[in-house]
Amino acid sequence: DAKTTQPTSMDCAEGRAANLPCNHSTISGNEYVYWYRQIHSQGPQYIIHGLKNNETNEMASLIITEDRKSSTLILPHATLRDTAVYYCIVRVALGNDYKLSFGAGTTVTVRA
Amino acid sequence: DSGVTQTPKHLITATGQRVTLRCSPRSGDLSVYWYQQSLDQGLQFLIHYYNGEERAKGNILERFSAQQFPDLHSELNLSSLELGDSALYFCASSAADRNQPQHFGDGTRLSIL
Numbered sequence: 001d002a003k004t005t006q007p008t009s010m011d012c013a014e015g016r017a018a019n020l021p022c023n024h025s026t027i028s029g030n031e032y033v034y035w036y037r038q039i040h041s042q043g044p045q046y047i048i049h050g051l052k053n054n055e056t057n058e059m060a061s062l063i064i065t066e067d068r069k070s071s072t073l074i075l076p077h078a079t080l081r082d083t084a085v086y087y088c089i090v091r092v093a094l095g096n097d098y099k100l101s102f103g104a105g106t107t108v109t110v111r112a
Numbered sequence: 113d114s115g116v117t118q119t120p121k122h123l124i125t126a127t128g129q130r131v132t133l134r135c136s137p138r139s140g141d142l143s144v145y146w147y148q149q150s151l152d153q154g155l156q157f158l159i160h161y162y163n164g165e166e167r168a169k170g171n172i173l174e175r176f177s178a179q180q181f182p183d184l185h186s187e188l189n190l191s192s193l194e195l196g197d198s199a200l201y202f203c204a205s206s207a208a209d210r211n212q213p214q215h216f217g218d219g220t221r222l223s224i225l
Contacts, residue, residue, distance in 0.1 A: 032211055043114065043202050043216035044155065094157075097168035100145075100214060102155035 003027065003090045009107040012082075018075040020106055022088030025069040031091060033064060034100070035073050037084040044087065044102075047073065078110045115139065116217035118203050124223045130191040133220045137184055137205030143167075144186040145206070145214055146178055150199040161186055190222070198224045 005023040012018040024033060032051050036044040048055055048062045050071070055062045061074040075082055087105040091098040115138035123131055137144050146158040148171075157170035161180035172178075175193075180186040190197060200221050204214035 034213055036216075038155075041200060041219070041221070043116075043218045044204075045114070046213045046215055049211075049213050094168045094170065097160060098210065099157040099160070099168060099170055100155075101157070104154060 003092060003101065004033075004088045004103060006086070006088050006103065006106045008104065009109070012075075012078045012108060012110050014080060014110055014112050015077055018078040018082065018108060018110070020073040020075075020086050020088070020108065021070065022073070023070045024088070024090045027068055027090050029068075033062070033071050034089045034091075035060070035062065036087045036089065036102075037082075038087070038105070039081075039084040047086075078108075080110050080112065082108065083110045084108060114215040114217060116203060116205050116215055118201075118217035118220050120220060121218065122221045122223070124225060125193060126225050127193055127195060129193050130189065131193065131222065133188040133190070133201050133203075133222075135186045135188070135203030135205075135217060137186070137203075138215055140207065141205035141215075142184065142208050143206045143214075144180055144184070145204040146172075146186070146188050147202040147204065147216075148199050149202065149219075150196075155202070158188070193224050195224050198222055 034049040035047040050062045064071045085105040092101040117136040142163045158172040160168040200219045202219045204216040206214045
């Protein structure tokens, strides 16, 4: 019941920017977009989240379109260690609570 | 390091047995979440506790139960184990503000023989 759509996979050259798209056309006005990544079988690692404004931290930048129906995660200078599955997540309502619904994500392979 | 600690890292047991997985949340986080990740399925939400109280249940089997203690650590109990319960079990924690992100531990790999 994931509410986002991401490409299945993408390749990126080491040292180049990686732009990961995500569609979330049914997002409600007060819901955040969260990005996580999972390297092999490690625990998902939080990357960044945003509501409507673009966000940047030490790991990545998040660009959210004005209508909030899509977003792009930007890894500015991809390294081999950025090879992972990247998840774009909008929380799903569960009674009076919410849950993170992980879809299949985008498998990003950074090549030397 | 996310600050979330899970023990044990690996657990091997037999069908029909019972195990307990432990999670210590990040300092100050009141919410604890449990997830299951098996080979053929993605990360599945199991249950959410907030400050000792159950808040939401996801795809958690009746053979599984969880609790959060006054010191905020949480335990996930899995009983009458079946081969299909072999999976990675992750715990995550988050701050009281419900929009804050969840931070995940390194997981417990459970193998049922």
